[in-house]
Amino acid sequence: MKALVIADNADTQRELCAGARTLADTVLLAVIGTDPVPDIADVAYALELPVGQAFENAYDTVEALFDELSPEIVFVQSSPRMKIVGGQLAAHADTSLIADVTAVYDDEAESMYFGGLAVKRQKASGPVRFYSSSGAAFCAEEATGTDRVETRAFATPSHPLTVRATKPVSSEGGELGRASVVVGAGRGFAHKEDLQMARDLAHAVRGETACSRPLAENEKWMAKSLYLGVSGRMISPKVYFALGISGQMQHMVGVHNADIIVAVNKDQNAPVFNQADYGIVGDLHEVLPALTAKLA
Ligand SMILES: Cc1cc2nc3c(=O)[nH]c(=O)nc-3n(C[C@H](O)[C@H](O)[C@H](O)COP(=O)(O)OP(=O)(O)OC[C@H]3O[C@@H](n4cnc5c(N)ncnc54)[C@H](O)[C@@H]3O)c2cc1C
Incomplete structure (x- = not known):
């Protein structure tokens, strides 16, 4: 079984790779526009994102990597922009993405329902299982791997988004995940x-x-x-x-x-x-x- 993890936050890369390792023999990590965390996947792929490009424009590069690797499981970080990439990729694979999973048991995934009042279990329908997760569910697991990194050049999309303006967002809370x-x-x-x-x-x-x-x-x-x-x-x-x-x-x-x-x-x-x-x-x-x- 081969799993592909797509994440940008360093802690989430680690946690999702650790979670993927409990399900798959081969864990591959793809990181867009930043450096992958070493030693947590069998191979890490650094996907180039030229300065000024909208993050979403990296989708074509991700899709090409997905087609090249043919994973059976895909984990994406549960952030808005990663879910867009994950959803597009699931549609490309003719299936859907199970969002915000809090646990995965073989081919079933658990996620919260009714704002956390209930838990639902879903079974992925297609040949490739797509999940988004914050990674917190796997924080007790150990990520293992090598420091092998391969780079993939940016594939220009046919209909790219254009960045017209940017404004800073609060980075407060960056330490919350690690705080004891x-x-x-x-x-x-x-x-x-x-x-x-x-x-x-x-x-x-x-x-x-x-x-x-x-x-x-x-x-x-x-x-x-x-x-x-x-x-x-x-x-x-x-x-x-x-x-x-x-x-x-x-x-x-x-x-x-x-x-x-x-x-x-x-x-x-x-x-x-x-x-x-x-x-x-x-x-x-x-x-x-x-x-x-x-x-x-
Ligand atoms: C779909 C959905 C998603 C939601 N997601 C979230 C979420 O992610 N996170 C979240 O936090 N909430 C979420 N909520 C809201 C959640 O349901 C609660 O309304 C919210 O958590 C209540 O916040 P609170 O405890 O600060 O306020 P309150 O429920 O108003 O509680 C305030 C407490 O302070 C106590 N208090 C008042 N004065 C004092 C004092 N002087 N000294 C000591 N104690 C005092 C009161 O006794 C009371 O228990 C969600 C709701 C929905 C419907």
Whole structure:
């Protein structure tokens, strides 16, 4: 069995290659416009993307590599632009892509349903199985391989996208995937300035800050790249502090791989306490300064 992994983020390259290794004897890695991580695949392919080209214009290069390698399994990183490439490739192979898988068992893949309230299992229909995944499901697996890298020249598409303008996006949260301690803030923080209490705690425990979706999407107090959950980031730190977070399923699925969950909430009936290893019932304004002073 031969698997092709297409990813750009270094951690995701590693995790998807590790996951692919549990299913396939040969693991091949394709990386677009950047350097592949060494020693995690049998062969890594660096696909050229000339400066100024839209990422999506790399599709023809990816398709040529897919035809050359004929993999039976394809994993793409669960990012919007990678899913576009993966979806096009699946259509090229006359099948469909199973999106955002959280586990793969032989020929069946699991993904979340109803915003994380249920899990569904799907069977790939075509001769090639296409999955997109954040890679978090495979973080416990070991990636193995060689440092062999081959380059493939950029194949100019017949109808290329033209980049007319660019604007920077927040790169906040880049360290979240690797952080061993993450401090998550929720709607229990009534004012933007109160978030300093979460930042102080994160500083004291050498952790990274994150949040629930309403703080990023509704209040816009924190970057969208920092919210955790079914439609945000999935993390697996050693310790996750859920501060003023009620513990709705859509948030908790993003942190359920944490070794230890510590919750602070003024409502003793908050659902977060059902999943927390340690719970403090109290007001953030009283608990957080005391906790930070203790842990500093
Ligand atoms: C399709 C879909 C996808 C979603 N995806 C996500 C997702 O990826 N991530 C995500 O986070 N959410 C997601 N949501 C939203 C999710 O359902 C919840 O609405 C959200 O997680 C709630 O955020 P919260 O816990 O911060 O706020 P709330 O539910 O409002 O909870 C606030 C908590 O703070 C406590 N509190 C208030 N004041 C204090 C105080 N002074 N001291 C201590 N505690 C206090 C309250 O008791 C309460 O428990 C999604 C929803 C849908 C429908």
